[in-house]
Amino acid sequence: MPSPKKRLRTKTFIGISSGSACVSSLKFFVMEISKNEKFPDDLEAAIRELKRERNAILLAHYYQESEIQDLADVVGDSLALARAAQQVDKDVIAFCGVHFMAETAKILNPDRTVVLPDLDAGCSLADGCPADEFRAFIARHPGAKVVSYINCSAEVKAMSDLICTSSNAVKMVEHFKDDPVIFAPDRHLARHVAKQANRPDLIVWEGACEVHELFSAKALAQMKVRHPDAEVLAHPECEQAVLDQADFIGSTTGIIQHAIKTSAKTLIIATEDGVFHSIRRKVPEKTLIQAPGQDESCSCNRCPYMRLNTPEKLYLALRDLKPEIRVPEATRVRALQPIELMLKLS
Numbered sequence: 001m002p003s004p005k006k007r008l009r010t011k012t013f014i015g016i017s018s019g020s021a022c023v024s025s026l027k028f029f030v031m032e033i034s035k036n037e038k039f040p041d042d043l044e045a046a047i048r049e050l051k052r053e054r055n056a057i058l059l060a061h062y063y064q065e066s067e068i069q070d071l072a073d074v075v076g077d078s079l080a081l082a083r084a085a086q087q088v089d090k091d092v093i094a095f096c097g098v099h100f101m102a103e104t105a106k107i108l109n110p111d112r113t114v115v116l117p118d119l120d121a122g123c124s125l126a127d128g129c130p131a132d133e134f135r136a137f138i139a140r141h142p143g144a145k146v147v148s149y150i151n152c153s154a155e156v157k158a159m160s161d162l163i164c165t166s167s168n169a170v171k172m173v174e175h176f177k178d179d180p181v182i183f184a185p186d187r188h189l190a191r192h193v194a195k196q197a198n199r200p201d202l203i204v205w206e207g208a209c210e211v212h213e214l215f216s217a218k219a220l221a222q223m224k225v226r227h228p229d230a231e232v233l234a235h236p237e238c239e240q241a242v243l244d245q246a247d248f249i250g251s252t253t254g255i256i257q258h259a260i261k262t263s264a265k266t267l268i269i270a271t272e273d274g275v276f277h278s279i280r281r282k283v284p285e286k287t288l289i290q291a292p293g294q295d296e297s298c299s300c301n302r303c304p305y306m307r308l309n310t311p312e313k314l315y316l317a318l319r320d321l322k323p324e325i326r327v328p329e330a331t332r333v334r335a336l337q338p339i340e341l342m343l344k345l346s
C-alpha cells in the first residue's frame with residue numbers, strides 16, 4: 001500500500017448538490033472512467049513517470065484541485081499559463097484547466113500534442129458567446145476594435161483584434177484609446193474595465209461567469225458584520241454589488257499576491273476557492289473564508305468545469321495522449337495574432 005501522503009483520491013467526479021436551485025442552470029458533463037480501468041497504487045509517482053516518458057509539461061490553473069496543482073510544472077492564471085505555453089520546449093502539454101485554455105496552448109504550439117484530461121471541462125462564459133452570434137454582433141458595430149477576454153473559443157479569438165485577461169484588460173483596452181471598442185464576453189469585467197480605463201462607451205457583449213455571478217452581496221454584507229477585521233478580495237467577474245464591498249479587486253494572481261502581502265489576518269475571498277491552496281502555502285497562519293454564495297447549502301462557487309479534471313483522468317491523458325485538443329489551421333493562424341499581440345503588450 002502507498003503511504004497516505006502518496007495516495008491520491010480515486011473518485012472520478014466532484015459531486016455538487018444537484019437539488020440546489022442555484023446550480024440548476026449549470027451544465028454538467030461527466031467523462032466516465034471505465035470501471036475496468038486499473039490505476040497504480042502510487043498514482044502521483046506514476047503521473048510523474050509518465051510526464052518523463054512523454055517528455056510532457058503539466059500546466060495547471062489555480063482553480064484545479066490541490067493534488068493537481070502539486071503535480072504541475074507551472075501553476076498560474078490564464079495570462080501566466082499562456083506565457084508558459086509560449087515557451088514550452090516539450091513534446092506534450094498536459095493542460096489542467098478548461099477547454100479554452102488548452103486551445104490557447106494549442107494555438108501557440110501547433111506542432112505539440114496538447115491534452116486536456118476531461119474534454120468536457122468547458123466554461124459557461126466561453127459557451128455564452130457562440131461564434132456565429134458574435135460575428136453578427138461585430139457586424140452591427142463597423143469600425144470597432146474587438147478586445148476579447150481570453151475566456152472565449154478559438155473561433156471568437158480569431159475574430160478579435162486583441163485578447164486580454166483579467167490581469168491586463170485595462171491596459172489592452174487602453175491600447176485602442178482612439179477607437180470604439182467591443183469588449184466580450186464578460187459584462188462584469190467590462191463594467192470594471194470601463195470605469196478603470198474611463199471608457200464608458202465600451203460596446204459590451206452581455207455574458208457572465210455562472211460561478212462568479214453566484215456570490216451573494218447580501219450574504220457578504222452579513223458576513224462582514226461577523227468578521228469586522230476581515231478584508232474582502234474580489235475578482236472583477238463578480239457583480240457590482242459584490243465589488244462595491246471589496247477592499248481589493250484583482251485578477252486571480254492579483255488576489256493571491258494581495259492575500260499574501262496584506263497585513264489583514266482574515267480574508268473573505270470572492271473567487272474560486274482553488275486559490276486558497278497557493279495562498280496557504282505562503283501564509284498558512286491566515287484565515288481564508290470563501291465569500292458566500294446565494295445558496296449556502298452547496299459549493300456553487302467552485303467551478304464545476306475546472307473540477308472535472310482529476311488525477312486519474314490526468315494519468316489516462318498522459319498514458320493515452322488523449323483527449324487531444326485540435327484547432328483548424330485557418331482559425332489557429334487568425335487567433336494567434338491577437339494572442340501574440342497581448343503577450344507582446346503585457
Ligand code: SF4
Nearest residue numbers: 123124125209211303
Ligand atoms: S470560473 Fe467561470 S470563467 Fe472561470 S472557467 Fe469556470 S465558468 Fe469559466
